[in-house]
Structure formats: C-alpha cells, structure tokens
Amino acid sequence: MEKDYDIAIIGAGAAGMSAALSAAEVSKEMGHDVRIVVLERSEEADWGGNSRWTTSNFRMIDESHLYPTFEEDIMKDSEGKASREYVHRLAHEAIDTITWIRSRGVVLEARPGNWSISGFKMGPVGGGLEIITKLRTSTEKFGVSLLFNMTAYKLIQDDNGNLIGLLVRDRSGVSRRITTHATILAGGGFEGNCEMLTKYIGRDALALRTDVPATKFHMGECINMAFDIGAAPSGEFGNYHGDVVDSRSNTYRASIRAYVYGILVNNNGERFIDEGMDEISGSFEFMSRAIFKQPGHIAYVIFDQKTRSIESLGKDVKTSLPPYEARDLTELAEKIGISPAGLIRTVDEFNKTVEPGEFNPTKLDGKHTSGILPPKSNWAVEIDSPPYFCYPVEGTVQFTWGGVACDSHARVLAANGKPISGLYAAGETVGFYYHHFTPGTAVLMALTYGRIAGFEAVQSITEH
Ligand SMILES: Cc1cc2nc3c(=O)[nH]c(=O)nc-3n(C[C@H](O)[C@H](O)[C@H](O)COP(=O)(O)OP(=O)(O)OC[C@H]3O[C@@H](n4cnc5c(N)ncnc54)[C@H](O)[C@@H]3O)c2cc1C
Known part of the structure; x- marks a missing residue:
C-alpha cells in the first residue's frame, strides 16, 4: 500500500540530520526514489536540539584519527557495561563519518588544551550548529522534507504488529497520522520531562538546572513510543551528564570548572568530594x-x-559575574550565607593535610592530601592567602543516558534481543552511557549511527 513517506525521521539534531542525508544519498545511489521526512517539534528558529548548542568536541587527535584508546576509554568509563559491539562499530566508522561531513562543508579545528590538560581534541568550526546546518543544506538538494512544529508521540502497528507509521501533533494540537515503511527515532533523551526525570533520577530531579534552551524539547517520547511497542531499555536510566555552573547566572553555560584548584564546600561548610580526582x-x-x-x-x-x-584560570571560569571576595573566612562565609565555624574548621583541617610537592596546574600533579576524607588527589594547596574568593555553584543536566536498546545496525531491539522490523534509532534516544560519559563521543555517535540508520532504513525498504 502507498505510504505517505518511505522513511520518517523524528528529530532534527545531529542524529536525525545525519540519518536524513545518508538515506537520501544511499537511495539516490541505488536509483530508488525514497521519500523522506524529518519531523521536528520545535519552531524553525530553535531547531537542532542539543546539537545546536554543543561546541561539539570530538575525541580525535587529528582529522583522520580518533584517540588511540577511544574504544577502551568508553568501555572503561562505562565500567564495562556499554555494548562492545556498538562501541566497536562506532570506533570503526567515526572517521569515515567525519570525512563525510567534511565533504559536505564542515571544517574541523584542533582545540588544544582547553578540554584535556593532558592532550587535545578536534571540533567543528562553528560547533554543532554548523554540522546540522551543513547537513540540512545537503538534504535540501535531495528534496528531503523538514517539517517543524511536528511532535511525534505514538508509533502505529497494524493488526499483525507490523509498524506502519506514527502519530504526530502539530502546533495547534491537531493530530495527524503519517504512514511510513521505516521510522528512525532521533528525538534525544528525556532531560526536559519532569515525570521521567523524577521516575528515573529521583524525586528531587525537578530541581536540576538545565544547561541549554533545547532541554525543553527533550520529552523522551521517542523512548516511550518504542517501549510501548516492546523495545528493550539500555543505558543507565538513573544517571546523566551535567556541568558545574554559577548558581547566580541567568545565562546558559556559565560554567565554573576551576574547582580543581580550590575546595568545594556545601551549606554546612563541609567538603564532600575529591575536587582533584x-x-x-x-x-x-x-x-x-x-x-x-x-x-x-x-x-x-x-x-x-x-x-x-x-x-x-579564565578558561575554566566562564561566568561573567564576579566572585564573592572577603578578607577572612568568617566574612566570606557570612557573605555567602553558610556556617562560618564550619568553613573555618574545614579549611583548617584541609590545610593540615596538604602534602608538600610541586603544584602544576597544567597536568595531574599528584600534589595531594593525606589523612582526610574525602581526599584531594591533585592540586592540593593550602587555602591561607587572603583575600579569599568564592563562586556559588550548581550542577546541571545536559543529557540523560537511558534509552532504547539498539544493535550495531541501528535497529531498535525488542526485549528478546531481536530487531523490531522497520524501527531504527540514533543519538541520545539510544541508551548507551553508564557511570561516566566519555567526553567527545556523543556527537560522533549521533552522526555515525544516524548515518548507519539512514543506510539501513533504505536497505530494508528496497529489499521488499
Ligand atoms: C551543553 C552541551 C554540551 C555538549 N558538549 C558535547 C561535546 O563537546 N561533545 C560531544 O560529543 N557531545 C556533547 N554534548 C552532547 C551532544 O550535544 C548530544 O549528545 C548530541 O548533540 C545529541 O544529538 P541528537 O541528534 O541525539 O539529539 P538532539 O541534537 O538533541 O536532537 C533531538 C531533536 O529531536 C527533537 N525532538 C525531540 N522529541 C521530538 C518529538 N517527539 N517529535 C519531534 N521532534 C522531537 C528535538 O527538538 C531536537 O531537535 C553536549 C550536550 C550539551 C547539552
């Protein structure tokens, strides 16, 4: 039966746009006329999800090479829980994907020193916005439709359980049925969904500060729609990636990562973590x-x-607001409204445990404390030279980790481990990370698996 489109892609971020271009190119190469639509819930002015806002650091040493330990880094950071097969294909095809986006006009730059003090990384000039813009321009040449103000909310199956399309809601709240041969889920995670955040991260999750304006678009429908038809979960649902930002700031991304050179205390004036871990x-x-x-x-x-x-120091303090400053710790504690006695006791105890050694802010210097909990493992220096200064900080959520299970062909898997016919996913909709996000891997993953999903969706259609 004639469908409205052959392939519907939900979400116009890095994963969705990569899938769209890949599907368009592959079908053209194969000589098939494949009708592709990208459905995006935002207005055109806000399009692009998290991909729009990321500077998009890539875990690469130059234009042709990933970090040599790329695959092992992800396995180690996930404490062995990430799918080895999925990581392996990512590592194998990420450079091809980069070459592909470069041939569509994305220019890479080296970004020495501002992410990893022990190395450096690459990234696109113009950040993630440049990637999705270049991909979008290329898809337009193939006639791919990109529809804004369209929120997908349900997958439709026929009486035999075959996926035949989806339901979308437009800006005015009117629902529409779109029939398709294949659907690619690329709607990101659920960091904008208070119900899911509370369910998976905890009752206080509503107090989590968000990092970028796109968070509000990430309601997790792609994940829930897939669960509704039997998809299996993957990734650590109770965890997320976030940043440390100035709690007073009203602007996005006022990060303060220079905590490594000082101490972090809570409202009681107590330390609670190894700042130099x-x-x-x-x-x-x-x-x-x-x-x-x-x-x-x-x-x-x-x-x-x-x-x-x-x-x-300046590169690790991105807030435009000045710090609180005081001649002594009592005055500082009073200014920020925490216990003076607690702060003085904490600083005294900390200072007594700092071991001698050479402080070096450009590497893990091993200058540590002894006999205190929590320890400070690097850059431990006595806090004893007034005036003292302080930034109040909050933790943010950038993106969530729980999502649908996929194989290395970007096929969404059911609970029995078998692919759900006609359903693909890429990017943050796929549950992938556990324990610790390996920096510089998420956009590479969205692009690489978006590309694979586009290819696979076309293959599945043309085989029939
Ligand atoms: C501040 C920040 C910094 C980051 N820095 C890095 C970095 O340096 N390196 C790195 O690798 N990663 C980084 N990341 C992570 C990275 O940006 C994301 O993992 C990646 O961009 C995700 O791409 P995506 O296509 O899966 O999702 P997104 O880019 O978020 O796109 C999802 C799209 O789907 C749309 N959508 C959602 N639900 C629906 C629906 N139901 N119907 C229709 N449309 C829908 C959304 O509006 C959005 O446009 C960062 C993230 C943030 C927030």
Whole structure:
C-alpha cells in the first residue's frame, strides 16, 4: 500500500540530520526514489536540539584519527557495561563519518588544551550548529522534507504488529497520522520531562538546572513510543551528564570548572568530594552530580589569592559575574550565607593535610592530601592567602543516558534481543552511557549511527 513517506525521521539534531542525508544519498545511489521526512517539534528558529548548542568536541587527535584508546576509554568509563559491539562499530566508522561531513562543508579545528590538560581534541568550526546546518543544506538538494512544529508521540502497528507509521501533533494540537515503511527515532533523551526525570533520577530531579534552551524539547517520547511497542531499555536510566555552573547566572553555560584548584564546600561548610580526582574533563560530571546531592543542591568553590595567579584560570571560569571576595573566612562565609565555624574548621583541617610537592596546574600533579576524607588527589594547596574568593555553584543536566536498546545496525531491539522490523534509532534516544560519559563521543555517535540508520532504513525498504 502507498505510504505517505518511505522513511520518517523524528528529530532534527545531529542524529536525525545525519540519518536524513545518508538515506537520501544511499537511495539516490541505488536509483530508488525514497521519500523522506524529518519531523521536528520545535519552531524553525530553535531547531537542532542539543546539537545546536554543543561546541561539539570530538575525541580525535587529528582529522583522520580518533584517540588511540577511544574504544577502551568508553568501555572503561562505562565500567564495562556499554555494548562492545556498538562501541566497536562506532570506533570503526567515526572517521569515515567525519570525512563525510567534511565533504559536505564542515571544517574541523584542533582545540588544544582547553578540554584535556593532558592532550587535545578536534571540533567543528562553528560547533554543532554548523554540522546540522551543513547537513540540512545537503538534504535540501535531495528534496528531503523538514517539517517543524511536528511532535511525534505514538508509533502505529497494524493488526499483525507490523509498524506502519506514527502519530504526530502539530502546533495547534491537531493530530495527524503519517504512514511510513521505516521510522528512525532521533528525538534525544528525556532531560526536559519532569515525570521521567523524577521516575528515573529521583524525586528531587525537578530541581536540576538545565544547561541549554533545547532541554525543553527533550520529552523522551521517542523512548516511550518504542517501549510501548516492546523495545528493550539500555543505558543507565538513573544517571546523566551535567556541568558545574554559577548558581547566580541567568545565562546558559556559565560554567565554573576551576574547582580543581580550590575546595568545594556545601551549606554546612563541609567538603564532600575529591575536587582533584581527575583532570577537568574527567571530573566535572562527577562534581555536577555530587553538588546536586548537597543540601539545597548548591555548593561553593573556595579559592585564595594564590589561585588568581594561575594563568589558565579564565578558561575554566566562564561566568561573567564576579566572585564573592572577603578578607577572612568568617566574612566570606557570612557573605555567602553558610556556617562560618564550619568553613573555618574545614579549611583548617584541609590545610593540615596538604602534602608538600610541586603544584602544576597544567597536568595531574599528584600534589595531594593525606589523612582526610574525602581526599584531594591533585592540586592540593593550602587555602591561607587572603583575600579569599568564592563562586556559588550548581550542577546541571545536559543529557540523560537511558534509552532504547539498539544493535550495531541501528535497529531498535525488542526485549528478546531481536530487531523490531522497520524501527531504527540514533543519538541520545539510544541508551548507551553508564557511570561516566566519555567526553567527545556523543556527537560522533549521533552522526555515525544516524548515518548507519539512514543506510539501513533504505536497505530494508528496497529489499521488499
Ligand atoms: C551543553 C552541551 C554540551 C555538549 N558538549 C558535547 C561535546 O563537546 N561533545 C560531544 O560529543 N557531545 C556533547 N554534548 C552532547 C551532544 O550535544 C548530544 O549528545 C548530541 O548533540 C545529541 O544529538 P541528537 O541528534 O541525539 O539529539 P538532539 O541534537 O538533541 O536532537 C533531538 C531533536 O529531536 C527533537 N525532538 C525531540 N522529541 C521530538 C518529538 N517527539 N517529535 C519531534 N521532534 C522531537 C528535538 O527538538 C531536537 O531537535 C553536549 C550536550 C550539551 C547539552
């Protein structure tokens, strides 16, 4: 029976646009006329989801190479829980995908030093917005339809359980049925859905601060729609990636990652985490979540005057608001409204446990504390040189990790491990991360598996 479209793609982020272009190109190469639609819930002015807002760091050492330990890094960070098969194909095809987007006009730049103090990374000039814009321009040449203000909310099956399309709701709330041969879920995660956040992350999840305006579009429908027809879950539902930001700031991404050079205390003036556990890229997510668990979901980064002389400090303090400053710790505690006695006791105890050694902000210097819990494993320096200064910080959610299970052909898997015919997924809709996000892998994954999903969807249609 004639369908409205051959392939419907839900979501116009990196995964969705990559799937759209890939499907369009593959069908053209095969000589088939495949009608493709991308359904995006936002207005055109806001399109692109998280992909629009990310600077999009890639875990690559140059234009042709991933980090040599790319695959192992992900397996290690996930504590072995990520699907090895899925990671392996990502590692195998990520560079091809990068070459593909470069041939569509995306230019890469090296970004030394501002993410990993022990190395560097690559990223697109113009960030994620540039990637999705270039992909969109290319899809237009193939006649792919991109419809805005269209929210997909239900997959439709026939009496035999075959997927035959989906229901969408337009801006005015009117529902429409779209029939398709294949559907690709690329609607991101559920960080904008208070019900799902509460269910999976906890009752306080509503207090989680968000990082980018696109969060509100990430309601998790793609995940729930797939569950409704029997898809299996994957990824750590109770966890997420987040950042540490100035709690006073009204702007997005006012991050403060210089906590590594000071101490973090809560409302009681107590430390609660090893601030120097790892280099910044490896620790800010842990700080973000630990801060969220403190009373009032807030913490304070405390520095002394010595910290100000660190040359690179500015790149790790993105807020435009000045810090609180005081001549002594009592005054500082009063200014920020925390217990002076608690702060003084914490700083005294901390200072007594700092071991001698050379402080070096450009590497994991091993300058640590002894005999205190939590320890500080690197950059432990006495806080004893007034004036003291402080930033109040909150943890944010950038993206959630729980989603649908997929195989390395981007096919959505049912609970019995078998693919659900006609259903594909890519990007944050796929549940993939556990324990710790491996920085510089998410956009690569969205693009690579979006491309695979587009290819596979065309194959499945043309085989019939
Ligand atoms: C601040 C920030 C910084 C980041 N930095 C990095 C980084 O440096 N490197 C990295 O690799 N990753 C980074 N990430 C993660 C990365 O941006 C995402 O993992 C990736 O962009 C996700 O792409 P996606 O296509 O899956 O989702 P998105 O880009 O979020 O796109 C999903 C789209 O689907 C639409 N949508 C949702 N539901 C529906 C529905 N029901 N119907 C229709 N449309 C729908 C949304 O409106 C959105 O446009 C960062 C994320 C954030 C927020």
